[in-house]
Amino acid sequence: MANWIRIPSSEDQCVSRPDMHGEQKTYQREVGRAGFQGPASQIYHRHAPAGWAVFEGPLRPRAFSMSKLSPGPACPLQARRVLHNDRMELRYWKTENKMHALARNADGDTLIFVHSGGGELFCDYGHLSYRDGDYILLPRGTAWRIEPLESCEFLIVEATADAFKLPDPSTSGQRASIDPMLFTLPSIDDAFISQQDDAFWEIHIKRQGRVSTLTYPFNPLDALGWEGDLCVVKLNWRDLARSCSDGAKVPPAAYCTFVTESFAVSTFIPKIGEGESGVMRVPFYHSNEDADEFIFYHRGEFFARGEIKAGMGTFHPSGFPHGPHPSAYQQKMIKAPVETEEVAVMIDSKMFLNVDESIPDGAEWKAYVKTWEKAKETL
Structure with missing residues (x-):
């Protein structure tokens, strides 16, 4: 963990502050560390901090405009990638077609945000209906597929070699942590049971960025029940x-x-x-x-x-x-x-x-x- 030098002051907030009641107009800029969860300062500028004249270079x-990206492909694991590093991939996926194969991400947890549309999601843990504004958290290795009821657009975030957790309220500044009771869990319901069959099904598995295919002579989403504290969850804004x-x-x-x-x-x-x-x-x-x-x-x-x-x-x-x-x-x-x-x-x-x-x-x-x-x- 980084160690910062803390600068004390009489207000324990800043060392020098302009007269806010004078005629001099100032522009406040917050400089923060650790995603604004660490030390921070407020600097009062004479000019707008973003009022540059020219911006050159790769930075x-x-x-x-995500809506201008082309639809597809059929497999969400190969959806259009927008940003990436060694610990994250951000993709955008547009589809209106029922998935005829399952997807499984072996590289990390997957967080899906539903930008538009609605439909049904089937996974190892059962069945979930989804709508716009939903987060769907799929633990690493979960097999899943969707049946859209209309054209859908998804923001897909992978935690490469990592897992998603809830924030610690003591470090995030939250008044209370996110209540797990807000989560919706999949159900082993009639819709889930009725989609089970003995047809040949493929699971597309992504590992180290490459997709392999595993074929079963039955639908692998054939659970009759489950127990434990690891599960797909849904949360809407x-x-x-x-x-x-x-x-x-x-x-x-x-x-x-x-x-x-x-x-x-x-x-x-x-x-x-x-x-x-x-x-x-x-x-x-x-x-x-x-x-x-x-x-x-x-x-x-x-x-x-x-x-x-x-x-x-x-x-x-x-x-x-x-x-x-x-x-x-x-x-x-x-x-x-x-x-x-x-x-x-x-x-x-x-x-x-x-x-x-x-x-x-x-x-x-x-x-x-x-x-x-x-x-x-x-x-």
């Missing part, structure tokens, strides 16, 4: 919203939903009573120095992103400050309603993330880096 913010709807202001780390040893998955959900006119709201300008950040925008209009719409994803590598777009600053960050509508999934990775360069140009918004360049004249 840059990037944005993707709406359940999280109902469990923390008091409108209290909370730090970004409080939205953490699942964690691994190298990255965290957080869920930004609609908030009531957090903002008021004339008061700056998070996410303010910030520098998360120990994490690369990816955000997938599920629904609504994210109040810090003027041009980003639902179904898009943004990637902000560590090393430069980022924050609200100039077009969103006045309209949403200061003159903001007290109720918000956005839902987004954020991944903070301690290890550097690589963008998969096989993503077609038509799915990337190349001008995204330029959206901050007019910050000085706009703010």
Whole structure:
């Protein structure tokens, strides 16, 4: 674990702070370590921290329109890869077809977020219905398949050689840990029993990034019951919203939903009573120095992103400050309603993330880096 030098002060928050009642306008930037779970400082700048004039080189913010990615393939283990490193793979899968083979990830746990559509999921543990906004956590080695009832789009996150856990409230800043009672478990129900047959079934198994095929002369999803504390679970963002709807202001780390040893998955959900006119709201300008950040925008209009719409994803590598777009600053960050509508999934990775360069140009918004360049004249 890293050791940081702690700088004491009279307020135990900062060493030098501007006069907030004077006429000098300042821009707050939070500099934080360990995904804002470690030491942090607030720096008050004369100019907008993201008001750069030119951005050159391979390190840059990037944005993707996931809806522009082509559908398929039939096997979700080979879905379009967007980001990756040695401990994580992030893929996006669009399908409307029933899976005629099972999938099994032997490289790590799989977390699926349902962006759109609904249907039925069958796995080693039974049957689950799914809808938009669901997280489905599949432990490593679980065999599964889906039967969509309509066209579906999924964000698929693999914890390579790792497992997903619930966050520790003592380190995430949460008022209470996620209640496991919110989870829905699969059922050995009539739908599960009726799909069992003696036809030939394939299981596609991913190991070290390569897919092998195992064939059975019967459906391997033939469980009659199970017991234990390892299982597929489902959680919807709406359940999280109902469990923390008091409108209290909370730090970004409080939205953490699942964690691994190298990255965290957080869920930004609609908030009531957090903002008021004339008061700056998070996410303010910030520098998360120990994490690369990816955000997938599920629904609504994210109040810090003027041009980003639902179904898009943004990637902000560590090393430069980022924050609200100039077009969103006045309209949403200061003159903001007290109720918000956005839902987004954020991944903070301690290890550097690589963008998969096989993503077609038509799915990337190349001008995204330029959206901050007019910050000085706009703010």
